Amino acid sequence: MHLAFGPAAEKTVTDPGASTSEAQAIEVASIEDLHVTFRRSGKDIAALRGVSLDIRRGEILGLVGESGSGKSVLGLALLGLLDARADVRGAVRVAGRDMAHCDQSARREVRRVHLGAVFQDPMTSLNPTMRVGRQVAEVAGSKDEAERLLGAVGIPDPASRMDAFPHELSGGLRQRVMIAMAVAGNPDLIVADEPTTALDVTVQAQVLTLLRSLRDEIGCSVLLITHDLGCAAQVADRVAVMYAGRLAELGSSAEVLARASHPYTLALLRSRLSLASDRTTSLLALPGEVPNPAAPEPGCAFAPRCDLAGPACLDAPPPPLEVRPGHLSACVVPAVEVTSRLAEVVRAAVVPHPEREPHNDDVVTLYRVQKSFRVGAGRTTRRLQALRGVNLTVGRGESVALVGESGSGKSTLLRIVAGLESFDGGKLEVAGPDCPQMVFQDAGASLTPWLTVGEIIGERLRGISRAERAAKVAQALAHVGLPAEVAKAKSAQLSGGQRQRVSLARATVVAPSILLCDEPTSALDVSLAASVINLIGGLRRELGMSVLFVTHDLSVARVVADRIAVMYLGRIVEVGDADQITSQPVHPYTQALMSAVPDMGREPVALRGEPASPLAPPAGCAFHSRCPKAIDDCGDALLDVRLTAVDRSAHHLAACIRATA
Amino acid sequence: MAIAEPVARRALRTTSRRKTRNLERKASVAAASLFGVVTLAALLAPVLSPDNPLMPAGAPLLGPGKGGFLLGSDSIGRDVLSRVLYGMRTSWFAALGVIALGLLIGGVIGLVAGATGGWVDNVLMRITDAFLALPAPVLAIAVVAALGPSLLHTLVAVSIVWWPFYARIVRGEIRNLAARPHVEAAKLAGAGRLRIAVRHLLPGAVPAALVTASLDIGNLVLTLAGLSFLGLGQSAPAAELGADTARNLSFLLQDWWVPVMPGIGVLVLAFIGNIAGDGVRNLIEPD
Ligand SMILES: Nc1ncnc2c1ncn2[C@@H]1O[C@H](COP(=O)(O)OP(=O)(O)OP(=O)(O)O)[C@@H](O)[C@H]1O
Ligand code: SF4
Numbered sequence: 001m002h003l004a005f006g007p008a009a010e011k012t013v014t015d016p017g018a019s020t021s022e023a024q025a026i027e028v029a030s031i032e033d034l035h036v037t038f039r040r041s042g043k044d045i046a047a048l049r050g051v052s053l054d055i056r057r058g059e060i061l062g063l064v065g066e067s068g069s070g071k072s073v074l075g076l077a078l079l080g081l082l083d084a085r086a087d088v089r090g091a092v093r094v095a096g097r098d099m100a101h102c103d104q105s106a107r108r109e110v111r112r113v114h115l116g117a118v119f120q121d122p123m124t125s126l127n128p129t130m131r132v133g134r135q136v137a138e139v140a141g142s143k144d145e146a147e148r149l150l151g152a153v154g155i156p157d158p159a160s161r162m163d164a165f166p167h168e169l170s171g172g173l174r175q176r177v178m179i180a181m182a183v184a185g186n187p188d189l190i191v192a193d194e195p196t197t198a199l200d201v202t203v204q205a206q207v208l209t210l211l212r213s214l215r216d217e218i219g220c221s222v223l224l225i226t227h228d229l230g231c232a233a234q235v236a237d238r239v240a241v242m243y244a245g246r247l248a249e250l251g252s253s254a255e256v257l258a259r260a261s262h263p264y265t266l267a268l269l270r271s272r273l274s275l276a277s278d279r280t281t282s283l284l285a286l287p288g289e290v291p292n293p294a295a296p297e298p299g300c301a302f303a304p305r306c307d308l309a310g311p312a313c314l315d316a317p318p319p320p321l322e323v324r325p326g327h328l329s330a331c332v333v334p335a336v337e338v339t340s341r342l343a344e345v346v347r348a349a350v351v352p353h354p355e356r357e358p359h360n361d362d363v364v365t366l367y368r369v370q371k372s373f374r375v376g377a378g379r380t381t382r383r384l385q386a387l388r389g390v391n392l393t394v395g396r397g398e399s400v401a402l403v404g405e406s407g408s409g410k411s412t413l414l415r416i417v418a419g420l421e422s423f424d425g426g427k428l429e430v431a432g433p434d435c436p437q438m439v440f441q442d443a444g445a446s447l448t449p450w451l452t453v454g455e456i457i458g459e460r461l462r463g464i465s466r467a468e469r470a471a472k473v474a475q476a477l478a479h480v481g482l483p484a485e486v487a488k489a490k491s492a493q494l495s496g497g498q499r500q501r502v503s504l505a506r507a508t509v510v511a512p513s514i515l516l517c518d519e520p521t522s523a524l525d526v527s528l529a530a531s532v533i534n535l536i537g538g539l540r541r542e543l544g545m546s547v548l549f550v551t552h553d554l555s556v557a558r559v560v561a562d563r564i565a566v567m568y569l570g571r572i573v574e575v576g577d578a579d580q581i582t583s584q585p586v587h588p589y590t591q592a593l594m595s596a597v598p599d600m601g602r603e604p605v606a607l608r609g610e611p612a613s614p615l616a617p618p619a620g621c622a623f624h625s626r627c628p629k630a631i632d633d634c635g636d637a638l639l640d641v642r643l644t645a646v647d648r649s650a651h652h653l654a655a656c657i658r659a660t661a
Numbered sequence: 662m663a664i665a666e667p668v669a670r671r672a673l674r675t676t677s678r679r680k681t682r683n684l685e686r687k688a689s690v691a692a693a694s695l696f697g698v699v700t701l702a703a704l705l706a707p708v709l710s711p712d713n714p715l716m717p718a719g720a721p722l723l724g725p726g727k728g729g730f731l732l733g734s735d736s737i738g739r740d741v742l743s744r745v746l747y748g749m750r751t752s753w754f755a756a757l758g759v760i761a762l763g764l765l766i767g768g769v770i771g772l773v774a775g776a777t778g779g780w781v782d783n784v785l786m787r788i789t790d791a792f793l794a795l796p797a798p799v800l801a802i803a804v805v806a807a808l809g810p811s812l813l814h815t816l817v818a819v820s821i822v823w824w825p826f827y828a829r830i831v832r833g834e835i836r837n838l839a840a841r842p843h844v845e846a847a848k849l850a851g852a853g854r855l856r857i858a859v860r861h862l863l864p865g866a867v868p869a870a871l872v873t874a875s876l877d878i879g880n881l882v883l884t885l886a887g888l889s890f891l892g893l894g895q896s897a898p899a900a901e902l903g904a905d906t907a908r909n910l911s912f913l914l915q916d917w918w919v920p921v922m923p924g925i926g927v928l929v930l931a932f933i934g935n936i937a938g939d940g941v942r943n944l945i946e947p948d
């Protein structure tokens with residue numbers, strides 16, 4: 001066990017290219033024609049419908065799919081953790097055992113010796129009442145080994161962290177603890193189910209880099225389950241794309257990126273946002289929604305959303321066939337035709353944005369707005385400085401994105417503009433006549449559960465007759481692409497994408513002067529996120545609204561906004577035109593955020609450390625504890641870094657003593 | 662791994678439990694419908710009773726089954742069965758009345774406190790706690806001493822100590838709901854305080870209040886019977902279970918049915934109340 005990063009490294013294959021060719025013969029796990037069916041309220045839910053897949057020794061296999069595509073079920077099947085009452089057919093072979101059918105003790109043995117697991121939310125997987133050191137030691141065998149592992153997964157000062165409870169660690173550190181537990185005992189395969197979804201971009205990049213370097217060092221295989229094709233392609237050697245419980249496409253990351261052959265993969269690639277997405281046209285969103293697993297299509301499950309679907313697609317689910325050596329695609333249309341035929345469809349679907357006429361008046365003006373919260377009780381009460389003097393304007397019809405890591409104060413700022421939160425100092429002006437409207441991250445929770453959609457939207461329409469109100473509600477629903485019947489439904493009966501549309505309909509049934517959006521897409525699948533972004537853009541242009549859009553993702557900010565403001569620890573550190581900020585960021589923090597954006601075919605550059613605590617913002621430039629360009633002056637308590645123009649236009653401002661120098 | 666396991670299971674557990682759930686559900690519906698059955702029986706007491714409960718209908722102190730009296734007759738020849746049925750009717754409606762009043766007062770106070778928050782919440786909850794600390798029997802004796810013995814006075818006294826439970830429960834639910842984004846969304850949509858309280862908060866507290874109330878009925882039946890046993894209920898000759906047991910205790914050794922039958926009536930009512938309450942809880946809060 002103590003071999004973990006020592007001699008074991010000799011057997012590893014560091015070059016991913018080599019690993020795919022050399023190690024072909026040896027698989028650590030192989031899945032053969034796996035079918036998994038659950039029974040729920042009398043209906044059969046077909047979670048997996050015939051998947052065959054090998055995981056090779058030392059490879060990182062990215063498993064990509066939207067929610068409900070069955071990727072987590074596949075991960076659980078590998079771990080032998082499927083519910084005993086699920087109907088499982090086919091085989092899941094790990095270390096010579098069939099994890100789907102062998103008895104519990106054998107599964108436990110395989111898990112202990114050969115497997116490791118990392119789940120999305122480390123908080124629920126770690127025991128909250130036990131110090132992390134003991135938890136890791138339990139699987140690692142000894143305290144020393146545990147401490148060594150914590151160090152190996154990049155936890156700074158592991159000796160002192162051994163005594164911490166899980167809630168005392170940040171999300172990124174907790175995920176590292178989970179990873180330390182997963183690699184304890186040198187497993188052959190680590191199943192990582194959405195290990196970075198709950199984390200900030202910068203921390204996400206750190207964790208992905210860590211997984212990759214662990215693979216390089218100890219030579220284990222990793223099954224990286226994620227909904228983000230870009231994230232998978234970035235770290236994985238091979239990528240498997242799943243749709244509705246079946247494999248759609250499988251190939252090396254480079255192949256799948258450069259020569260995707262399945263219409264679904266292509267649609268995912270098209271709707272995925274990157275720093276290179278075209279800002280001048282609408283995004284190519286995938287129409288429709290993920291199919292209902294209780295009523296599977298007889299033919300290709302993708303047919304209802306596929307631009308190329310024809311009669312041949314409707315008979316039987318197409319099997320994955322080799323389109324090039326080592327590259328499989330499950331589509332009846334020959335791979336060469338797929339790309340050329342889709343290109344035509346796509347060309348027709350692109351809608352260029354109309355030119356925006358510049359307005360000179362501002363809808364929202366913030367001047368040195370400050371906000372602090374009291375945290376703790378009694379003697380231990382402390383002041384948490386959420387906003388430390390924010391200046392920002394949003395022009396009429398303009399869209400501004402607020403970007404920053406978790407805890408930087410984005411949501412607080414938005415809630416202050418909405419009037420949901422008071423502020424302690426500074427000035428705020430919001431142009432009338434009516435109050436701003438807001439779209440929340442968790443759209444489901446923002447809809448009153450016992451009221452119908454019609455009643456919820458109608459709430460904004462007071463003083464008109466019932467028939468008029470119903471007509472307006474139907475019109476608002478049509479605007480967001482929902483049928484009028486939705487007015488009769490309650491929020492629990494809607495899907496995630498539909499809920500977000502309903503909350504947009506409520507916000508726009510009477511057009512507000514400004515629409516506030518708090519991460520409206522971060523809880524949605526990639527394909528849905530693109531259509532919601534299109535929708536917000538369309539509504540804003542049509543209704544002449546301004547938009548203030550909070551996101552932690554610069555590539556989203558870039559396409560939704562005319563201007564971007566980057567926040568760090570309660571201050572805006574850089575603001576300017578979206579193009580300027582993303583092409584020539586001058587503040588070191590913006591630069592770090594940019595390089596952390598997961599992008600295909602590029603190594604992520606992780607920013608070290610995590611945001612400093614807003615309970616005690618560092619003196620001088622608050623970023624200096626993490627800044628790669630910091631000089632001694634930056635930490636000077638007397639230093640007051642203000643936003644200053646970086647060019648002559650006075651449009652692009654940054655708060656860094658080295659940016660303007 | 663060892664620790665990750667239960668979590669992964671939890672994710673899938675919901676899918677497999679469903680089958681047994683269907684059976685459980687049917688049982689719960691049956692149990693909950695007992696409320697309706699008992700209420701109907703209470704309403705129909707005049708029809709179901711073989712004799713007038715206040716008038717002698719035959720020889721005194723006949724044993725159960727004798728002289729046409731299914732449960733026997735009492736010391737002046739009244740039908741014990743009829744008296745028990747009428748007594749159950751009184752107890753049942755009294756319990757429902759106290760609960761309805763408790764829900765109303767407690768609901769309003771809990772809603773106002775929870776929806777307003779701040780000092781209003783603090784003051785209202787202090788008052789609620791003060792009432793919660795009052796002992797029911799002592800208060801009942803005081804009220805009856807002041808206003809004279811009558812069932813109504815006892816009910817007033819019990820209601821005074823009963824509503825604070827509901828105020829606490831409703832307020833807790835409302836505070837949880839008030840923290841949900843849907844309330845902020847309603848604020849932004851232009852809904853006023855009253856509208857938010859009634860439309861966006863109150864309906865969410867109804868299930869919890871109903872569950873508590875239905876689990877409470879059995880409890881209340883016992884409390885009221887205890888008070889009337891102490892002489893704090895209806896005055897003679899009206900039929901009442903607790904009082905009938907107390908007044909006829911001297912017959913326990915020779916003519917046991919006279920005091921025991923009303924006592925059994927109390928137990929049956931409380932038992933049915935608890936079973937039905939459990940049924941309601943299982944229906945409203947499955948798991
Ligand atoms: N009601 C509150 N009481 C105490 N602290 C708060 C409260 N609301 C926010 N904070 C704190 O203020 C700081 C800024 O929070 P805010 O929610 O604005 O961050 P954010 O940038 O939106 O982060 P995220 O990306 O996680 O949503 C955080 O440290 C947060 O914990
Ligand atoms: S088989 Fe048909 S429906 Fe399915 S992806 Fe191919 S073209 Fe589209």
Ligand code: SF4
Pocket residue numbers: 587588589621622623624625627628629630631634641655656657658659
């Ligand atoms: S002021 Fe100094 S620490 Fe702050 S961002 Fe600029 S270089 Fe970095």
Ligand SMILES: [Mg+2]
Pocket residue numbers: 410411412518
């Ligand atoms: Mg936020």
